[in-house]
Amino acid sequence: RIAPLWQDDAVNAIISALSLPQQKNTLYTLGGPHEYRFPELIQVIAKHYSLRRGSIAIPQKIINAISTLARYAGISILHPDQLQRMACQKAYDNSTAKKNLHFVPIDLDKGLSLL
Numbered sequence: 001r002i003a004p005l006w007q008d009d010a011v012n013a014i015i016s017a018l019s020l021p022q023q024k025n026t027l028y029t030l031g032g033p034h035e036y037r038f039p040e041l042i043q044v045i046a047k048h049y050s051l052r053r054g055s056i057a058i059p060q061k062i063i064n065a066i067s068t069l070a071r072y073a074g075i076s077i078l079h080p081d082q083l084q085r086m087a088c089q090k091a092y093d094n095s096t097a098k099k100n101l102h103f104v105p106i107d108l109d110k111g112l113s114l115l
Contacts, residue, residue, distance in 0.1 A: 003031035003034065009105040020100070028100075030105070031092030033106070045108075
């Protein structure tokens with residue numbers, strides 16, 4: 001899953017954190033207000049741009065194999081660390097940032113409308 005974050009929300013949170021000296025050495029997780037699976041994300045973006053797009057689920061093992069073969073052939077598709085990040089569970093608990101930084105991220109539809 002992925003929680004898209006509008007760049008201005010990230011910048012504002014960083015500025016807020018830097019302006020609060022008592023926040024030194026505090027770790028904040030920043031993510032958008034809604035988590036999407038990749039097919040959902042594709043559909044939201046495609047709908048915004050009035051496009052028709054589908055997606056095909058490819059098992060992680062096949063992606064790993066294709067990436068490895070491509071790397072041996074000198075083609076850089078995905079790096080191993082990218083594959084690991086795609087597969088790992090991500091946590092998007094914004095509660096500390098909301099409390100300390102007044103972090104209120106906008107949703108993806110709103111962000112797309114600002115482009």
